[in-house]
Amino acid sequence: MLITEGVRRPAMASARQVLCLCALLCVPRVRCEPIRYSVAEEGESGSVVANVAEDAGLTPAQLSARRARIASPAGRQHFRLERATGRLVLAERLDREELCGRSLTCTLAFELLLENPLQFFRVEVAVEDVNDHSPVFPEERVTFQILETSDPGSRFPVEAAHDLDVGSNSIQAYTIAPENEYFSVSFETHSDDDKYVDLVLDQTLDREAHSELLFSLIATDGGSPPRSGTTQIHIVVLDVNDNAPTFTQKLYIGRVLENAPMGSVVLSVVATDPDVGLNGDISYRFSQSVGESHLPFTIDSMSGEIRVTKILDFEDAQKYEISVRATDGGGLSGMCNVMVEVVDVNDNAPELVVSFFSSPLPENAEPGTVVALFAVRDRDSGVNGEITCALEDQLSFSLRPAYKNYYELVTVSTLDREETAQYLVVILTADAGSPSLTNTQTFTVDISDVNDNAPVFNQTSYTMYVRENNIPAVLVGAVSAVDSDAGPNAKVIYSLGPVYAAERDPCSCISVNSENGHVFVLRPLDYEQVRQLEVLVSATDAGSPPLSTNVTVRLLVVDENDNAPVVLHPAQDSSPPSSELAPRSAEPGALVAKVVAVDADAGQNAWLSYELAKATEPGLFRVGLHSGEVRTARSPLARDAPRHSLVVVVKDQGRPALSATATLTVVLAESVAELLSELGSAAAPAEPAGSLTRWLVLAVVAVSCLFLAFLLLPPASGALCGEYMYLRTNGKYFNIKCNLSCYVCFPYNIVVV
Template structure:
């Protein structure tokens, strides 16, 4: 038989739990006399006997306090023994179930839990798990967990699972905001008993913060003449991370004109290291990079835009080293002839260029008052009409000056060339056209075609093609008898003279230049066709005195001496030149007699100096005493023999001297 008792563990010692007494059909001493527990129990004993009314009883007595946590269930037997002989016994089985009482509070496995978590862990990540145990059973042993915030915390980044005790993230952590979090966890059983533990969560820093650059001062623009070492910017760097993640280094991208240098603590200075030139680089874009020592490293970049302000360090520069401008003569006043231009590499007022005429230095080049320069745009004007025949070119110095302080200037030479206009008609020099009676050219009737009668000589004050003169026969008494060389102006016979030709011929030669439009002039000539020059009577002549004959002889002698002297000098020069060249003199170049004279004249004629052999002789008409040189072939017989011989010798010497000079 099994008897089960459910005894609360809170039962006090001495508590009795009644059992049914053993029944025995015997009577007297043979009935049940004794009860015992087998095996013997430390917690229970049996108490039996009779009551005052004679009823027997049997109690199971609790000798000691129960502890379900030590032994929740137990079993033993109660044996009843009678007093017979031999004794007989009976047994009942006792099962003791100790009912739990909430006599044990939850107990955490650790008084202090410490957890470490990376600050970049996502929401819902398990930080750690707390564990509390309760020796009670049932509801008394059911534990739930709650987080308790520390003082001063309004919101927790953690949440705990009330059943499992897992502490999880409910929002991202930030090491820079809080390096660790402290909290309390309470464990409560079903009976209301609880326990508390401390939880410390350490946040592990992650390199999640880029370095920061904080600019304290920055100067821009800076003048281009800033000395090296000038501080342009002052800035500090910081990183909210810790350890290597917060260790910062700064670097300036490739830049030769600027550098970084540490100032104090986490401050750096951006300074110039070389001379600046705005004309080469008007603006610098400087990039400063700050990098931490994390893995991987994080960087941030600060850009400084440094403008370079201009200093007047560049003088104006002309776009040409010199200028040549042209103006036609007889120009209208204030005519534009060209422009000069100068550039300045500076900016603003430093680059504003004005132009002016620079004063001439020295007296070797007087200043020209006919040129003006516009101060704003450099346009060059000629103020008054110019005359090519008086001024062909002039030079002025133009100065370009900027508006800087102090101003810088540059000079350039401007040459003004006056272009010729065909404003001058040809001027006839021979024959003279001054209104006096023209002299007549004497032409022998036996003259052949091509005979040279005379030559018109004219000049033109213009230049270039404006001064190229051409000669044309405009009118003549007999146009078919004469021809005029277009280029040289020589008047020659076109055909031989005939008896039908008039003795007195008049010609008008037109001299024309090559300008556009052409200008012209005329020259009048007279020619006399004569058989014998001795009968010529020239008008407007006066009788020569009787001593005219002696004067002419004296003049001839002086002329002969002069020609001889020239001949000797020319011969000496010729001999000296030949001696220097170490060549022998040619015998044909020295005149020793009449035979040599003929060969010399032939050589000269062949060389082109004397295209036709002419004898020059003076003819004195009978009674008049007047004389005039003419072109004749024979020696005139009208002269006295001594005069004729002397003058002939003079002509021969002159011709020989001319031939020798040509060959030299």
Template sequence: MTTRPFFPEERVTLKILERSDPGSRFPLQGARDLDVGSNGIQAYSISPENEYFSVDFESQIKGKKYIELVLEKLLDREEQAEVDFNLIAVDGGSPPRSGTTQIHIVILDVNDNAPIFSQDVYVGQVLENAPEGSVVLRVAATDRDTGVNGDISYRFSQSGDQSHSAFMIDPMSGEIKLTKPLDFEAAEKHELSVQATDGGGLSAICRVLVQVVDMNDNAPEVIISSFTSPIPEDSLPGTVIALFTVRDRDAGANGKISCALEDQLSFSLRPAYKNYFELVTVSALDREEMARYILTVTAADAGSPPLTATQTFTVDISDVNDNAPVFSQTSYTMYVRENNVPTVLVGTVIAGDGDVGLNGKVTYSLVPAHLTEQPSCSCISVNSENGDVFVLRPLDYEQVKQIEFLVRASDAGSPPLSANVTVHLVVVDENDNAPLVLYPSQDSSSPSSELVPVSAEAGYLITKVVAVDADSGQNSWLSYHLLKASDPGLFVVGAQSGEVRLRRSVTERDTVKQKLVVLVRDNGQPPLSATVALSALLLSDFSDVRLPHSSLTTEDESSSLTVYLIISLVFISLLFLVSTAAFVIHKVCKRKQLKDGHVFYGANNLQSSLADAGAAGTLPHAYCYEISLTTGSGNSEFKFLKPILPSLPPQLHATGGATSSEQGFPCGLGTSGDIEPDNPGMHSAEQFNSLSFN
């Protein structure tokens, strides 16, 4: 069994100078093979083959432990910096076996290349007024070597008679710069020699030609003789603003000067004499359009390039009162709610004046619409300083819906200018009026009654509530609602129309007399409302209406009214009992006196008795009372009949005594149940009024 040859190292690196002589030998450690004899290493080869190296293994045959690489051709690092190949060892076995190692050849640089300039002659131009440090030009040289051998430095060559005091060169970049300004008049050109040297001492030289470019280095001068500012805006065209002269210390074309005014339509320049120029106005001025002009006069010579000088004139325009105040709007519309608080701010009129100072100070005032009128409504006021408009007193939309007045804006110029504007003050409605019911009328003490046949079906129109509202807009939008009813399920009210209709058919169980209250409400915020009371009678036959008017009063009076009536009845009853008792006692006494025959019923005696009785607070005569109840009305009335005179003795009639009316006694029965005294002067204690109880 044979083994494979092997090298001590898998990769071998050799460094060889590029200028090594051909035939130079470089020893390498040979391969090893554990086999002996014919199975040992028999040959070495290079793969791939190259023109620079070959292998010599005879030294190993002679007993040496190494083989040698032989340089066959001169190396050049600038053409090929590295060479790589494989060294192969082959034994003599069958089949033959081989071993391989990599050979890496690094070619070391040798300073065999001198620097080379890109140009033999460099030409540059520099302005004569170029500042110190200005770059004139840059020279560049290259070197194919590397490392120190390729590092190039630059310097001026001292050969020749050239002075280099005005120039300096950067040793690393090759830039040539000025150390001081050049003067074309002193030297038109400068010739320099620049040497480039590498790190190995090799060098090269080039020529540099610097041309100085002549410059127009004297600018024109502008000298002002006179200048006026500000000027009035009503100055006439042709007014002279400034007078100035120009000059240039250069000669020839460089000293020839021309002047121009930049971008101005309102001013111009005109020659005066020699080098003098005038700045004048050419059109009307308007301070409101342009209050200040910045005028730039440029003086330029004919040099190449030309030099210029500029002079700025700041011209202020003084104001003239030539603008009337102008309102921000052609008319104003302001709004105020009715019932406003006094002195409420409703808006502001604003006027501007293009003038300044007193000419632009605006004051405001109220003016009449016509010359013959007095100033506008006394309820309006305007602040003279800022144009605030105030309403001085509360307004009522129902009385006035809009006020139109004029406001004048005047400036403080001389003479003053003014302008007028119309202001429309619109009064905005507030919900301050409750609905007013027109029908049915609520003037009577009892609500009107509507007759409804018992045969009426659902939807039957009973009546229609008509109401109006003095407000406007949504404040006057009315809606109708059923607020209260004897039988709420029987009636329905149209929310928009106010029509009162039957919700269902009438039945026998329904009460003949129905009461309902309709609420009328507007759409304001907050809403206001009114109520209307209605009465409906459910009848089977309209021709048989026997209920008196008094029966149309409500059967369902409020409980509070019933209590008051009961208290009144009790009080009257007590008063009646007391009066009856007093009467009986008095009557008994009178009869006793008559039996004794000592009482004469004369006129004088009767009046005296009445006076005494009135003073005593008792009834002087006997009265009879009847209580009659009316039928069919549902109401009870106590009717008090007028007193019936007692039977007087025949002596009274015989003696021509006074009749009952002559004695001041009430006589006759009142049809209404009220006591109607014949004598208006009767004491109030002798009058009794009838009381009705529902």
């Protein structure tokens, strides 16, 4: 039979609960009065207790969405929650006597816990007693030896029957069946733990008429229907020994520590008998009650000392009620009650029961986020059961009291997984006993990653090199970036971007591997056209939203010796070839001519050297190795031919070296007339003499005028030695540096700008 508290509570209590539920719906995790129900014991598993969702102001849909469940600090689940209907049902058959013993009240408390957001309700279910136990006497047969001289009104104590039920279902009356004229029963109740049953002698016995009497003593409880228990009373009428043992106290009370060693004396009971001899010899024994067949005590039959025989535990039993019978040698006996109270000592460390724990925790969780909800308890009582709870050396978390002995573990600062990926939160609990007992509970809180770190390159910029005329798709280097996040948030993808915002597309001749950052040059490059390139490489993680970082990659093209020297002077395609004049009176080392060449390469590939490869008179002229100047090696002799042909080889310093040749003609003459004569002899025979003479005169005049112009013009109007000029040859212009011999070496084809 199930009875909900909502039916039996007064209207005022019901209104208070409604107001409490309204407040709870408005404010997260508001603590208020518990929701109370009552249920009769012995109900079948699955029986409905009440609709807890309705009483808590929740709908079944909310129970499922918020993952509602029942959390019991004791660990044993007597009830279960049907999320689909919101009903609270029995998870097992309840036995009130097993749960609460003979306590007048029996309440099972638990929490209705809801997650996301965290909220809980305190629920208390009172287990109502039903009359499911009959009274039971300690002994099936009790024998009394009563003197026939006993006075009417004499009382003979009988050990009371025991009924595990409580309240009105406990024992209410004792009767005798069949009734007789000699005895009646007296039943007195001073408290739940202090009950006396006596057989009262109504008239004097006559052993000669009745030496023995046999009848039943019946104990009846107040249940509906009532239950009863019976014990047989056997009366033996004695002819002598008219005094029964009498205890000095009706009730003896002793106290013993729960850690008392075995053999310790708890107390002593004392009974006296005015008889002498055998009728005055008293022996003591326990008259054991129902459920107390394994008492942790023993009694000395001669002295009445009660000693400890087993280890005591206050948490299992706080007191023991024992009946002691004293019997003399004539068979008369008396009874007393002994109550032994077990005194608690601090022998139980605090316990921590976790109801809710959230791990892993995202690193962007705000301060105040609830990580765990737990309860602390101590099986000891009084001061020994008072508990303090604290964190051990922890700055990122704190404890916040929630409800009675409940605490919440919450964050107090922002978390950073890259700094600390896991926290070991140690909670220390201690009771107030002396000495204090402690316990620790460790929570391992893992921090989950959030994409809050962009990739970082291992260099601020990269410089890479590639030789010109490279093969397509050649690997020239790699960029590398790391992301301190984890998982997909740490996966780095590389890509190219334009260096300047105005550019729409990145350079098409460079690519980067998106997985490993390898940089490739896709097509051959020409150093003479492109000396260097700059690209922007972006490293992007796979987070949501993704984060990225850019770095500049500078690609330098390394020169290859792929251009041969080009001779600028003397012009190799002129017709007739130009001639250089050298006086026969020239001293050794006199400048005769200058070979000028350039190389489009760079570095040592453009470093030129000159050497005389062939000459009409090998010992007459020499060429400067690096200057290309043609000078006399000795003074010309009269026997030397007037016209000399020289072949100069120009080489660069590349590997392999490339070269070019320059051919020039040197005429030895002492005067202009001799020069004209030599030049005339070299003219083409088909040209008329007058025409050749005219051209030679014009050439000499032009050279003389040009020479005078260079000497007379101010520095601002012409090129001085050490300045640059443009030299035109073969229809091309070259920028060369002038020197003191330029007017001798370059009498032709010079354009001053």
